[in-house]
Amino acid sequence: MNEYVVGIDIGSSKVCAAAGKLDKNGNIQIIGITSTPCNGLKRGIVVDIDSTAEGIKNTIEQLERMIDSKITEVYVSIPGEICDISSNRGVVAVSAGDREITQNDVDRVLKAAKIISVPSDKEIIGVVPEQFIVDGYDNITDPLGMCGIRLEVDAQIIMCQSTIISNLFKSINKAGLEGKGLVFQPMAVALAVLRAEEMKMGTLLLDIGAETTSVVLFRDNKLIFNDAIALGGNTITKDISLCLKLPQSESEKIKIKYGDLLKAQDDKDFKIKINANFDNVVEVKNSLLNEIIAARIEEIIYIIKKKLESLNYLDEVSGIVVVGGGIALTKGSIDMCKEILGKPVRIGVSEYIGAENTMHSSAVGVVKDIISSGKIVFKEEKVTKERKRNDAKSIWDDEKDDYEEDRGDGFFSKIKGFFTDFF
Structure with missing residues (x-):
């Protein structure tokens, strides 16, 4: 029995955490959300376990004060850029005598899809079904209850290096917490901000972080493109520091405070006074910044x-949603994105009150993903018969328990955070 679900997003510059639960009407509520600085990760990989653990601990302590409850278990988002995605097809014969497809058949076909060659340094951490096929009829999202002889699935196999996951969980354990599971970050962010x-219809999701920019394309409820570029908010901070000969700490402050692309060509220029090294005050033109x-x-x-363009995906994009830190919130950046890409662009905002900041999208998505999966039973939750009928198998499976059954509902319940223990 759990009172809250806590999701954390460990980035290159900060750790974000969110706590949520179901209200009496069965709706998800985000009760608390916070973040603290952390520089223990670089591009999704732990480079300093102690620093990462300290950042996690500080964030959770703040969240505990907000929700007035002790936190011992967390779910963590795993960045898409450190995961490999492969496509595979699983095929099984329907086992029931009356040829009705049961949950056991779905479990077996998902296991069959995992039978691929895996590098020795990596492990399969989850499966995302794209479509089910029953006796040759494709584009089936939920085959349960249908009749057939042959069940197939086209699925995406998610793999990641075991050492990366192990170091991430060691950081969580060192912070005095238990890591209960992982959620694929692109899916968590999409769940939080995409309609x-x-x-x-084909939406490009741009998650602009401190060190990297994640580029993910969804179409027909499927992830069809996942990539990242090694540029982010910290790159701009370093540019300012180098060009204006300022400390990076001061460069970050003026970037956040005065960053406005609409004023880059403004005739009404003014100078910004900045404390540089050795208590020297320097003046910088706002237009130059x-x-x-x-x-x-x-x-x-x-x-x-x-x-x-090189992969012929640009024409498939009907709209763009931008989330992340400073770049997404910089005035004029959305207009520039519209002009260059030639597509409608909007800022990705969560539907929950108090969780509208785009920096918190991933943490909010983790909470929503886990709660909607039905894995967590709350003290005040009353599960209706209708919800039980809508329950479906989660495809994020426990590696050590031989992919035991987890239950959820809807498309995103099929990509739920999986339970794992790599060490």
Whole structure:
């Protein structure tokens, strides 16, 4: 029995955490959300276990004060750029005598899809079904209860290096917490900010972090493209520091406070006073600062455009949703994105009150993903017969328990955070 579900997103510059639960009407509520600085990760990989553990611990302590409850268990998002995705097909014969497809048949076909060659340094951490096929009829999202002889599944196999996951869980354990499971970050963010129709029509999700920018394309409720570029918010901070000869700490402050691409060509220029090294005060033109910021953001967007064009994905994009830190919130960045990519662009905002900040999208998505999967039973939760009828198998499976049954509902319940223990 659990009172809250806690999801954390460990990034290159900060750790975000969110706590949520079901209300009496069965709706998900985000009760608390917070973040603290952390520099123990670089591009999704733990480079300092102690620093990462300290950042996690500080964040959880703040969250505990917000929700007035002790936190011992957390679910963690895993960045898409450190995962490999392979496609495979699983095939099984329907076992029931009356040829009705049962949950056992779905479990077996998902296991069959995992029979692929896996490098020695990696492990399969989950399966995302794209479609089920019953006796040759494809595009089936839920085959339970249907009749057939042959059941197939086209699935995406998610793999990651075992050492990366082990170091991540060691950091969580060192913070005094138990890591209960992982959630594939692109799916968590999509669950938090994308609308149902956007998942079908072809939406590009740009998650701009400190060190990397994640580029994910969804169409027909499927993840069809997942990549990342090694540029992010910290790149702009370093540019400002180098060009204006300022400490990076001061460069980050003025980037957040004065960053405005709409003023890069503003005739009404003014100077910004900054405390540089050795208590020296220097003055920087606001227009120059924003020209530096604009140049790097423009480069990032053009790199994304070229990447999509080279793979013939740009024409499949009907809209763009941007989440992340400073770049997403920089005034004028959305207009620049519209101009360069030629697509409608919006800021990805969560539907939950108090969780509208785009930096918290991943943590909120983890909470929503786990709760909607039906894995957690709350003290006050009353499960109705209708919900039981809608329960379906989660395809994120426990590696050590031979992929035991987890239950959820809907498309995203089929990509739920999986329970695992790599050490």
